[in-house]
Amino acid sequence: MRPFLLIIFLVTLIAGHSQTPTLPTWFSDAIKSKGLDKKYDISSFLKPSFLQADFSGDATQDIAVLVIEKGTKRKGILLIHGRTREHFLFGAGTAFGSGDKDFKWADKWKIYTKKTAYETQFDKESGDILGSKEIKLARPGIIIEDYEDGAALAGGIIYWNGKKYIWIHQGE
Template sequence: MKLSLLFSLFWIIFLQATELPGLFTKSFNEKKLNERYQIIKPIKPGYLEADFTGDRITDIAVQVVDKKSKKRGILIINGGSNKHYIFGAGYKFAGEDFNDTNWLDGWRIYKDKIAYKTLFDAEGDIAGSKKVKVSHPAISIYSIEDGSELAGALIYWNGTKYVSIHQGE
């Protein structure tokens, strides 16, 4: 009997820790995003939260899959404006050549104030990098090969809109 009670308490705590914040879920449903997208949690953490825009209000990012195309992506709902933004899931990342994050092995909040955008030459070979100022927390997404981060993108607010830059190979 005690083991059953202990398991029940553990399960309740686990569900609370993995549930999305209520304001996010409410906005997701009111905007009818649930009709087109399914929230997925293929990697941990299941969602990211930070003040991505610098308005001192928490924003939430989740991974989604477009129900028709089956393409994966990232959905951000800004807490202050309640606007949503889609990266992937059939929409091209700004400045990138992909519209599906099926390659994504990891993600995290990026807190450094400087990032490096990978530059490519006309043949697609790496030609160097360019320093980029990042004023607010950003979302780092990446693929992993042989246990190390190989390549990815950084999604950040540039003061007027979300942009992404390629990082790594």
């Protein structure tokens, strides 16, 4: 019975490994041609290691990867538009929304496909939560979450509003 279980385990391990998606060549080429590989290391501090969707709404797949700034070790996300090869950096030394310059707080990330998001609204003086504002979404975004005791505590959605990427704050 033991050899049979070992064979099943090995087959599962090999099959799972062979189905791991890889980054397309155009993405790797864009990182090198822009010199981004000199300042950032692609990382896998969260799973999956990259996200692919039409974030910009131009009918072409865009890719977001996790990166670490080499000099400071700050974590973040690098997103490259598939059609234009324009790149955007969130965290990894570049402040963005409430995510700030380092996404070390992030526990999960995934593609956000709902057509509505609710942005947490804060009182500017006290910092108290006032409620939420409904935002209609026309395309996918990237949700990044901080978990505590198994539940999402806070985070945000990185979303292309047609002109630039914005941060839609979620939770506390």
